[in-house]
Amino acid sequence: MRGFLSVYKREIISYFSTPLAYVFLVIFLFFSHWLPFQRNFFELRTASMWLFFDGLPLLFIFLVPAMAMRLWAEERGSNSIELLFTLPITVPAAVLGKFFAAWTVLIIALALTCPMVLTVSYLGNPDWGPIVTGYLGSVLLAGAYLAIGSFFSSITRNQVIAFVLAVVGCAVFLYAGSPTVLGVLHRAFPMGVVEAVESLSFRGRFEDMQRGIVALRDLAFFVFLPAGWLAANIVVLRRR
Amino acid sequence: MIEVKGLRKSFGPIVAVDDVSFSVGQGDVLGFTGPNGAGKTTTMRMLSCFLRPDAGTATVAGYDIIDESVNVRRNLGYLAENVPAYNEMTATGFLKFVCDARGINGSKRRQAIERIAETCSITGVMHQLIGTLSKGYRRRVGLAQTLIHDPPVLVLDEPTDGLDPNQKFEVRKLIKNLAKERCIIVSTHILEEVDAICNRMIVMDRGGIRADSTPRELREEVGGSLDDIFLTLTTGETAGRSDAAKPEPADAREGGGQ
Structure with missing residues (x-):
């Protein structure tokens, strides 16, 4: 793994020495907190973070590809990849x-x-299990989106193309498991195909984690799926 | 220290480098010339392990460029054509990153950066962002990146391009000083530069080698100035027309610049 730490360090410095990380953090924190309140957080009358986690997959669909699009496209565009x-x-x-x-x-x-966590713990007696697993799921979901974005960033030198493809890629993996999509598929394909599509989706797995269920197969999914995208990313860059 | 055997690289239908072989020894400074699109940059990119050759191979400092590419890169200083760097970093930050990647740490790193800043005369701009540097300074920061690990083999793609006459003089002097215990390949369009610093000269055209000799021998063989020789070898026109515009073939193919 020669060079891993030096690349990691350089990237972190680059995120925090430019406005990139700060803009991202501010926008993410604003929307992630605004969404649950906009969806009547108080009227739910339960001290839970369900609404918070529920909004994340959609928010991530735009913000994570925005983060990922520069990873390789910028490197190609400015030719620093040659360095x-x-x-x-x-x-x-x-x-x-x-x-x-x-x-x-x-x-x-x-x-x-964390202010969200403090809010629910101030307002009532939240069930801590789903909050912990919700965060675990969010971290894994972000990693999965990021791996998809990193792959699409490596196939082009244009960051806009990388962003658009990554948004579509993430959306496919998120909405593949939605009842609407599965319903349509069910009409045209045998049950096996529908189940395969559903099992590839982030949706069900993330919802399980939101409820506090952490299955080994879900964890394995969130390890192997990003690993696959990153492996494809490596193959693309090796063929330069 | 560099052995090239039958290197070949094509981009789609365009053959950028076709069956190129040569060798360079310690103490040699090889001048790599040829019109735009001749395949010089592509050859250098293959030697620096950035591009993988379609056929043929090469060894750099005894390591194979395909099977032992990490060792090649460890022993090689490569200055790419347009001096790629991270514009959002300061010169110091950038050189620190290069040292990290090359395994130069701690007090050694500080010494290496101080030494190289002195050598490349960039001490005054070390805390500026690379994106804000002038072309000349940017190239010198690139040169610092190339030399910081004191490599035995140097591959420099147009190291004096865009520099003012004084800076050109400095860089040539630097290359000459480095030459003794190293092996250096320098690509250039400026033939007087070949005369000034190189003891070997290769003329490339359309992906192949047209001449591999010393500047003096070429003069004796073909006759005339180096400009005449260049014209004869790359266009087939007779020498003695050095007043004519420098040969820049209209069909210079883009592939070589990739």
Whole structure:
């Protein structure tokens, strides 16, 4: 893994020495807190973070690709990729270094939503299980979106294209499990296909975690799916 | 220290480099010339392990560019054509990153950066963002990146392009000083530069090598100035027309610049 730490460090410095991380954090914190209140958080009359977590998959669909689009497209666009890969840094180390740096920023963003936790604990006696697993699910979901975004960023030197493709990619994986999509599929395909599509979706798994259910197969899914996208990312960069 | 055997690279239908072989030893400064699109940059990118050759191979400092590319990159200082760097970083931050990536840490890193800033005369701009530097300073920061680990092999793609005459003089002097115990490839369009710093010269055109010799031998063989020789070798026109515009073939193919 030669070069992983140096790439990781450089990326983190780059996020926080430019407005990038701050703009991202402010926008994310604003919308992640605004959404539950806009959806009548108080009228729910329960001290739970359900509404908060429920809004995240949609919010992430736009914000995570915005974070991921620069990862490789910028590097290609400014040609600094030629510098990066003529240093003794291997492709997997560079891909993972960038991925984990961006994921770190996303995890910091989630950690900064603690006022929400304080709010529900002030308002009542929240059930801590679903809050912990909800956060776990959010971190994993962000990582999965990020891996998809990182892949699409590596296939183009245009950041706008990378963003659009990543949004579509993430949306496909999120909404594949929605009842509407599954209903349509059910009319045309055998049950096996419908079940396969549903099992590829983030939706059901994230909802389970929101409810406090952490199944081993869901954890495995959130490890192997991003790993697959990152492996594809490595293959693309090796074929430069 | 550099052995190139039958390198070939094509981009789609365009063959950028076709069966190129040569070798460069310690103490050699090889001048790499040829019209735009001749395949110089592509060859250098393959030597620096940025591009993978379609066929053929090369060894740099005894390591194979395909199978031992990390070792090649460790022993190589490569200055790319347009001096890629991270514009949002300061020169110091950038050089720190390069040191990290090359395994130069702690007090060694501080010493290396101080030493190289002195050598490349960039001490005054170390805390400026690279994106705000002038072309000349930017190139010198690139040169600092290339030299910071004191590599035995240097591949420099147009190191003096965009520099003012004084800076050109400085860089040439630097290359000459570095030459003794190293092996250096320098690509350039400026033939007087070949005369000034190189003891070997390769003329490339349309992906192949047209001449591999010393500037003096070429003069004896083909006759005339280096400009005449360049014209004869790359266009086939007879020498003695050095007044004519420098040959920049209209069909210079884009592939070589990729």
